[in-house]
Amino acid sequence: MGRYLIFRILQSALLIFGVLLLVFFMVRLTGDPAALMVSRDATPAQIEAYREATGLNRPLHVQLFDYLSGVARGDLGNSMERNLPNLQLIGQRLPATLELALAALILAVTVGVPLGIISGMWPNSPFDYIARLIGLAGQTIPSFWLAMILILVFAVQLRWLPSFGRDTFTSLILPAFALGLGGIGQLVRLTRSTVLEVRAENYIRTARAKGLPSRRVAWQHIAPNTAIPLISVIGINFTYALGGSVYIETIFSWPGLGSLLNDAITNSDFPLVQAITIFIAIFAVCVNLLTDIVYGLVDPRIRQV
Amino acid sequence: MTRTAAIAQLSDKPKRHSPSGDLLRRFLRDPGAVVGAIVVITLVICAIFADSIAPFGPIEGDLMVSKLPEAWAEGGNPAHILGTDQLGQDILSRIIYGARVSLAVGFFGVLLAASIGITLGLLAGYLGGWVDTAVTSFVNLLLSVPYLVLVIVIAAIFGRSLINVILIFGVTGSPIFVRLTRGEVLRLKNEEYVLAAKALGAPAFRVVLRHILPNLLGPLVTMATFEMSAMIFYESGLSFLGLSVPPEIPSWGNMLTLGRRFLAIYPWMAIYPGVAIAITALGVNLLGDWLRDVLDPRTRKQ
Numbered sequence: 001m002g003r004y005l006i007f008r009i010l011q012s013a014l015l016i017f018g019v020l021l022l023v024f025f026m027v028r029l030t031g032d033p034a035a036l037m038v039s040r041d042a043t044p045a046q047i048e049a050y051r052e053a054t055g056l057n058r059p060l061h062v063q064l065f066d067y068l069s070g071v072a073r074g075d076l077g078n079s080m081e082r083n084l085p086n087l088q089l090i091g092q093r094l095p096a097t098l099e100l101a102l103a104a105l106i107l108a109v110t111v112g113v114p115l116g117i118i119s120g121m122w123p124n125s126p127f128d129y130i131a132r133l134i135g136l137a138g139q140t141i142p143s144f145w146l147a148m149i150l151i152l153v154f155a156v157q158l159r160w161l162p163s164f165g166r167d168t169f170t171s172l173i174l175p176a177f178a179l180g181l182g183g184i185g186q187l188v189r190l191t192r193s194t195v196l197e198v199r200a201e202n203y204i205r206t207a208r209a210k211g212l213p214s215r216r217v218a219w220q221h222i223a224p225n226t227a228i229p230l231i232s233v234i235g236i237n238f239t240y241a242l243g244g245s246v247y248i249e250t251i252f253s254w255p256g257l258g259s260l261l262n263d264a265i266t267n268s269d270f271p272l273v274q275a276i277t278i279f280i281a282i283f284a285v286c287v288n289l290l291t292d293i294v295y296g297l298v299d300p301r302i303r304q305v
Numbered sequence: 306m307t308r309t310a311a312i313a314q315l316s317d318k319p320k321r322h323s324p325s326g327d328l329l330r331r332f333l334r335d336p337g338a339v340v341g342a343i344v345v346i347t348l349v350i351c352a353i354f355a356d357s358i359a360p361f362g363p364i365e366g367d368l369m370v371s372k373l374p375e376a377w378a379e380g381g382n383p384a385h386i387l388g389t390d391q392l393g394q395d396i397l398s399r400i401i402y403g404a405r406v407s408l409a410v411g412f413f414g415v416l417l418a419a420s421i422g423i424t425l426g427l428l429a430g431y432l433g434g435w436v437d438t439a440v441t442s443f444v445n446l447l448l449s450v451p452y453l454v455l456v457i458v459i460a461a462i463f464g465r466s467l468i469n470v471i472l473i474f475g476v477t478g479s480p481i482f483v484r485l486t487r488g489e490v491l492r493l494k495n496e497e498y499v500l501a502a503k504a505l506g507a508p509a510f511r512v513v514l515r516h517i518l519p520n521l522l523g524p525l526v527t528m529a530t531f532e533m534s535a536m537i538f539y540e541s542g543l544s545f546l547g548l549s550v551p552p553e554i555p556s557w558g559n560m561l562t563l564g565r566r567f568l569a570i571y572p573w574m575a576i577y578p579g580v581a582i583a584i585t586a587l588g589v590n591l592l593g594d595w596l597r598d599v600l601d602p603r604t605r606k607q
Contacts, residue, residue: 018446030462140586142538144545145561145579148568152576156569243453247542251565261454262546265461277458281450288449 004296012289019281023274024067028060037080037270076275081267086275090257096166097256100249101241103176108183108237113230115184116191120226121218123196131188138185144247147178151251164253175252179244183237190233191226198225228299235291239284331599338595344588351404359398360384363555366392372571388573390563396573399555400581406549406556407585410470410540411533417475419529422482423521427513429483430490440487444480452477456539460548470549474536485528489521523600530596534589541582557582 027033034051035042042050051057055066070077076086119131154174155163162171198204199222207217245258253259257276264272332338351358371393376386387396429440447455456477463469493499494517502516543549544558545565552559557578564575 015445015449018442019450022446022450026459026462036462136587136590139590140534140583142541142579142582142586144542145575145582148561148565148575149579152568152572156572239451240453243451243457246453246457247545250546261457265457265546265548270462273458273461277450277454280454284451285449 001296005293008289008292008296012285015285016282019285020068020071020278023278023281024064027270027274033270071278076278077271079264079269079272079275081264081269081272086272087279089260089272090276090279093255093257093260096254097242097245097249097258100172100175100179100245100254100256101238103172104180104183104241104244105234105238107176107180108187109234111180112184112187113191116188117195117223117226119188120192120195120199121222128192131192135185135188135192138181138183138188141181143178143182143244144251146181147175147248147251150174150178166254171252171254175248175254178251179241179248182244183241186237187230187233191230194226194229195222198222201225228295231295231298232291235287239287242280242284328599332595335595337591341588341591341593341595344584345592348404348408348585348588351401352408355402355405359395359401361395361398363399363402364394364553365398366390366394368393374571375573378573387577388571390560390574391567391571396560396577399560400557400578402555403557403560403578403581404585406467406544406554407537407540407582409467410474410549411537411589413471414474414478414536414540415529415533417471418478418532419482419525421475422479423486423518423525425479426483426486427490427518430487431494431509431513431517437487440483444483447477447480453539453542456543457546457548460543465548465551467550467554470540470543474539478532478536481532482525482528485524486521489524490517493517493520527593527597527600530589530593534586534593537589538582538586541578 027036030036032047034047034054034056037054037056038047038050055063058066074087076090078084079086079089082089115131115134119128122128151163151174154161161174162168163174165171204217204221207221208214212220242257245254245256246261247258248254249256249258250262257280261273261276263269264276332342355363367389370382370385370389371391373385373389373393374381375388376383378388381388385395385397387400389395390399425440425443429437456473459473459477460470463473490513499512499516502512507515540549541556541558541561544556545561546558547562549558550556552562560578561575564571564578567574
């Protein structure tokens with residue numbers, strides 16, 4: 001486990017370094033980062049002033065060093081639009097996004113996994129068809145459209161739930177569902193196919209052959225082996241929810257990172273866009289690292305580097 | 306019996322089980338595949354013949370008939386089956402024209418992603434060494450950033466145009482093609498027929514193109530289908546955020562952006578473009594499921 005842990009941590013550190021380089025060069029690919037960073041209707045003199053102020057006129061390697069050491073110190077630059085440190089803005093918005101992404105994840109796991117298990121245990125039953133339909137719906141219904149339909153039905157027509165903001169617990173329900181449906185679909189499909197695969201394994205036949213009651217086979221033999229691949233998918237799902245939150249938070253005016261990113265893009269606040277990208281990317285790498293560590297703890301086969 | 310007659314008789318039998326006939330029978334027996342094919346064909350026809358199919362032009366607005374609900378609703382007009390938007394533009398016509406953007410992005414995006422991905426995957430898998438390390442690092446890097454965030458940020462940097470969107474999806478979509486190709490090459494590289502071709506002195510490019518690549522086509526076609534549905538999906542998302550094609554071009558995502566603004570008063574503006582996206586994604590996915598079963602029996606799930 002020790003070697004595996006060190007290997008994965010080093011690998012993640014390299015990935016983060018790579019992401020930082022990627023963002024650095026991506027912003028410069030357009031030719032003139034200063035023109036990109038300053039608002040669209042800036043005069044050439046303003047662009048020049050910005051270039052001067054932020055040191056974008058220095059040699060590339062000096063800029064790169066400056067940028068990397070800034071990130072290492074936790075300095076992600078300042079927002080153009082709000083004149084505040086980007087990291088401070090991100091910190092203010094992070095709890096709301098985590099709350100929403102976690103709610104969506106919990107919804108996806110508590111609904112998707114049981115549905116997938118039942119569907120996989122009784123393939124081709126009526127229940128299986130319903131579960132597969134839900135799986136397909138999660139795959140084909142765009143979350144941002146679902147969000148609008150939910151608002152239309154539950155906020156405009158029925159007036160049961162609020163359509164925007166983050167005031168009471170009820171504000172969380174619609175956005176979490178809109179963000180979680182994709183995850184539900186993915187988990188239903190994956191759990192179902194894993195259960196089907198595990199059920200066909202030789203050790204399951206052995207367990208049945210030696211006369212174990214089917215309930216015991218299900219809980220002691222099928223369930224643990226189904227859980228293993230789910231761990232990695234749940235991690236992926238969480239980072240996926242971070243991406244999807246851009247739509248959902250915008251539609252529901254949820255004060256999180258996703259709506260902050262959308263605002264920053266709309267206002268052409270590129271320093272903030274860059275900072276949020278770096279933050280989300282590093283966050284995702286860390287979530288993946290954690291998932292892999294849990295994965296390694298549960299399944300000894302993974303630990304072989 | 307002469308020798309030719311014997312051969313003729315031998316080759317007679319398999320005729321009754323012609324592979325194409327089998328395929329057609331399997332296709333017709335699978336309702337999902339038929340529905341998927343109908344959806345995809347409809348989409349293609351809409352995109353190509355939009356000018357003749359659509360009852361109105363894509364930006365042909367008539368303020369006299371603006372904000373009309375669906376034809377069957379109260380106050381609806383039979384000329385505008387799915388209603389009109391705030392400028393009096395016909396929703397159905399704009400959805401039909403919108404198929405162009407979706408199909409262009411889906412098709413060319415996948416084509417580019419597959420070309421890049423297959424090339425890099427073949428190189429990495431076959432050559433190994435530092436090429437493999439470089440390609441794999443690149444892939445891991447692109448896959449480490451949440452996909453939507455990556456696409457949204459690149460689109461924000463490069464500005465909105467159809468070409469940019471296709472390029473973005475082409476590059477960001479390539480890693481999974483690299484992974485698939487590389488993995489398969491590593492598996493096939495030591496197969497006996499590949500080793501035999503090498504032993505006979507076939508140059509590397511011939512080994513790769515003639516002996517390895519054809520064996521990859523099944524999984525690649527399947528992957529391309531699913532990717533196409535994903536790209537159509539993500540394009541509508543980018544449009545929705547105002548990061549895909551310019552607002553004057555009707556795309557399903559652009560229509561949804563507009564629909565969102567009038568959601569509470571003219572809901573049909575937001576409902577139908579979304580239905581179009583969902584039906585398209587459903588059709589392409591169903592077709593992909595069938596292709597996977599037919600072309601790639603190894604990964605077939607019950």
